[in-house]
Amino acid sequence: MLSVAAVVVAFVLLLILSSVKILREYQRAVVFLFGRFQAVKGPGIFILVPVIQQMVRIDLRTVVMAVPPQDVISRDNVSVKVNAVIYFRVIDPEKAVIQVENAHEATSQLAQTTLRSVLGRHELDEMLGARDKLNQDIQLILDQHTDAWGIKVANVEIKQVDLDEGMIRAIAKQAEAERQRRAKVINAEGELQASEKLMQAAQTLMQQPQSIQLRYLQTLVEVAGDRTSTVVFPLPLDLIEPLLAKARPRE
Structure with missing residues (x-):
């Protein structure tokens, strides 16, 4: 009798222990009662009746x-x-x-x-x-x-x-062509800006004849400073024009 009682007690304890479920914070249990959805349980501890209830454990972590x-x-x-x-x-x-x-x-x-x-x-x-x-x-x-x-x-x-x-290789060629195109565009923009500045400088010199004479003298100094055996002396046009006018044959 004692052995039978011990077996019964052991079976009951095992049944109770198997009914106790513990879920962690990131877990949930989808519980079914006789195959039908009953509830979502967890986290923590809860009782699941064996045979009658079944559960599917789900992890909620990413x-x-x-x-x-x-x-x-x-x-x-x-x-x-x-x-x-x-x-x-x-x-x-x-x-x-x-x-x-x-x-x-x-x-x-x-x-x-x-x-x-x-x-x-x-x-x-x-x-x-x-x-x-x-x-x-x-x-x-x-x-x-x-x-x-x-x-x-x-x-x-x-x-x-x-x-x-x-x-x-095709993409590399395309990238190289694009870099060359940008370089040409930048060079052209630089030439355009330089020509605009030269045009502005020329207009300023034309408005001030004294500035032309100073620029003429500065050019002579720069030419004389170079190590060369040839020296060029440019003459202003306003000095040459009267001589050219006299040399022209009269109609």
Whole structure:
């Protein structure tokens, strides 16, 4: 009799211990009563009646999921490989259990198809230079679709855009051509500014004849200072014109 009672007591204690559930702060339990949804419990301690009640444990922490490299053809017909990383978490445990079989796998597959779809509508330059906008567009689309699964997509980051060797060389040539174009434009702008300054200086000298004489003397000093055997003495036109007028034959 004592052995039977001990077995019964041990069974009851084991049953009670198995009924006690403890969940951490970041965990929730979706409880079913005879297969029907009953409640979401946790965190902390609660009693789960064996056989009658079942539970599915859900983690509410943010999940970092890497999206495998995807073959994408851009709008300008450039083939690239793009990989990304998404950050999401469960905000509604009931939906994450009832509405989808495997929330993590479903989110991963949706992220892959969305990545190809969104990037395929943009050109290569946008993929390389406008990642913030593309990240936001992908995040909004994923968040809208995963809302029915009780999942919140917090962020999407495009990690790398891989190009083939031929495209890399073409981009390098394009960048070199762009640098040469800018250099020519800057040089032309400098020539234009210099010509405008020379024109302003010429107009100022024409208004002040004394300034022309001073410039003439300064030029002579500069020529005489050079180490050369030839010295050029320019003559003002106002001295030469009377002589030229006398030398012209009269009509």
